[in-house]
Amino acid sequence: MSSDNKKKLRSASWFGSNDKNGFMYRSWMKNQGIPDHHFDSRPVIGICNTWSELTPCNAHFRQIAERVKNGIREAGGIPVEFPVFSNGESNLRPTAMLTRNLAAMDTEEAIRGNPIDGVVLLVGCDKTTPALLMGAASCDLPTIVVTGGPMLNGKHHGQDVGSGTLVWRMHEEYKAGNVSLQEFMDAEASMSRSAGTCNTMGTASTMACMAESLGTSLPGNAAIPAVDSRRYVLAHLSGMRIVEMVHEDLTLSKVLTRDAFINAIRTNAAIGGSTNAVIHLKAIAGRIGVDLSLDDWHHGKGVPTIVNLQPSGQYLMEEFYYAGGLPVVLRRLGENGQLNKDALTVNGKAIWDNVKDSPCYNDDVIRPLDKPLVESGGICVLKGNLAPRGAVLKPSAASPHLMNHRGRAVVFESFDDYKARIADPDLDIDENCVMVMKNCGPKGYPGMAEVGNMGLPPKVLKKGIKDMVRISDARMSGTAFGTVVLHVAPEAMEFGPLAAVQNGDIIQLDAHNGVLHLEVSDQELAARLEKLKANRVIMRTGGYLEMYRERVLQADEGCDFDFLVGCRGAEVPAHSH
Structure with missing residues (x-):
């Protein structure tokens, strides 16, 4: 390769000079047994x-x-x-x-x-x-x-089982009383069979x-x-x-x-x-x-x-x-x-x-376009007074009968609140309600954990109900399923409207038209949010966690840090030893 071509290599600015710096860069790399001619071109x-x-x-x-x-x-x-x-x-x-x-x-x-x-x-x-x-x-x-x-493929009781998905399904069956604890635990070794x-x-x-x-x-x-x-x-x-x-x-x-x-x-x-x-x-x-x-x-x-x-x-x-x-x-x-x-x-x-010439060997696994699993897939983007900057729902994993639903809100202020109350037999909830969880977004959890697919209350599961509308500013695992509204933006921790939802409020989900609406007047919503802001507590944790909360963007912006957005290129100042 000519010296002109060699200069085009970025690494040449480290290894391509016959001065003190080139000497040291090459010498230190040579302690791994790299021969001299490898630094040529x-x-x-x-x-x-x-x-x-x-x-x-x-x-x-x-x-x-x-x-x-x-x-x-x-x-x-x-x-x-x-x-x-x-x-x-x-x-x-x-x-x-x-x-x-x-x-x-x-x-x-x-x-x-x-x-x-x-x-x-x-x-x-x-x-x-x-x-x-x-x-x-x-x-x-x-x-x-x-x-x-x-x-x-995972194997359990002679059938293929999917990693992650098996956990969600078996756990709901266990809570409903349909499988024993021993059967639930036996499935553990069946799920992950290989690297x-x-x-x-x-x-x-x-x-x-x-x-x-x-x-x-x-x-x-x-x-x-x-x-x-x-x-x-x-x-x-x-x-x-x-x-x-x-x-x-x-x-x-x-x-x-x-x-x-x-x-x-x-x-x-x-x-x-x-x-x-x-x-x-x-x-x-x-x-x-x-x-x-x-x-x-x-x-x-x-x-x-x-x-x-x-x-x-x-x-x-x-x-x-x-x-x-x-x-x-x-x-x-x-x-x-x-x-x-x-x-x-x-x-x-x-x-x-x-x-263009890729053959299909199984039309049941990869369906023809005229025989799809779901006619119109994609991610459903929802907007409305409950999610001014948007929320998302996955239609292919949702229940068709819940894609247009109006129900009474049952509110959990945090994931800990959800865990503490969901199994309470006195919880005022039925399958027509809308489960709402707050403070699980990018800043709220923090880190926007995969807790949005809240498990249903045992009292509802025991009736044979498999799905309910659930809304949060959290994410869910891609292995999960259900009529789950996620990534509500702005999040509750940033005083988005989600923060102001109260038990008994009526929420309308119209996934077909991309609407997520809280049936509360603008004036009432604003008053609730002002009251919450007045009682705001500033959390100081130190370290990476504090920087994360201060600089992370919202879900609709990709949850990157604000100072990392953009292409900065590969140029770096030369170092002189």
């Missing part, structure tokens, strides 16, 4: 790894990283693996969402501050995918995503599909099971491809265009994806500089849900992969005029060129 590729034994979804990433390294070396690059904060939803308290922005900060500064020319993001558990994409987007280097893949993320269309699988539909991963990446050898092949090929991307200067901003985000929104509708994608896509778009709002989710309205996976449908991610995976979904969207076909992807091709 080879791209240095960072492998950003969220491996952690405390993040069980990502606990197999050491093996995946080795396959990525093999691909990088084969293509003539130098792999350098580095860790970033691994925020796994399964163990981290109070919620991994609280540290999504921390992981994004870690990723951004690690990429910008180190001598790398391109980066491979190893992601899996829910928040690691958006966090690393957010951090990488703020740097805008050539970037490719490799997800860890879903775990194998990998949740095997339902939960948030992890959804974000893997978002990464692929955005064009940031190689075709087929989203659905390959974690323990399938083809996951390793894809990791190897991704390692090879990132080296080529560096030479082509195919940066993330050339892939993450507005057209790509609209493709992702429509894909989310087609797969019956998690409501969490609303927040994460907004945050990623904000980092790369693409104007994306809650109203843009209307692009998913009218898109049929064709992926028949739990929690909306029947199957799990294994069957989704065997049926052809996300390329089939994208092909069917393209055939229906619902795909921006020219959107560029990381393999250098337009997304339509990647998927």
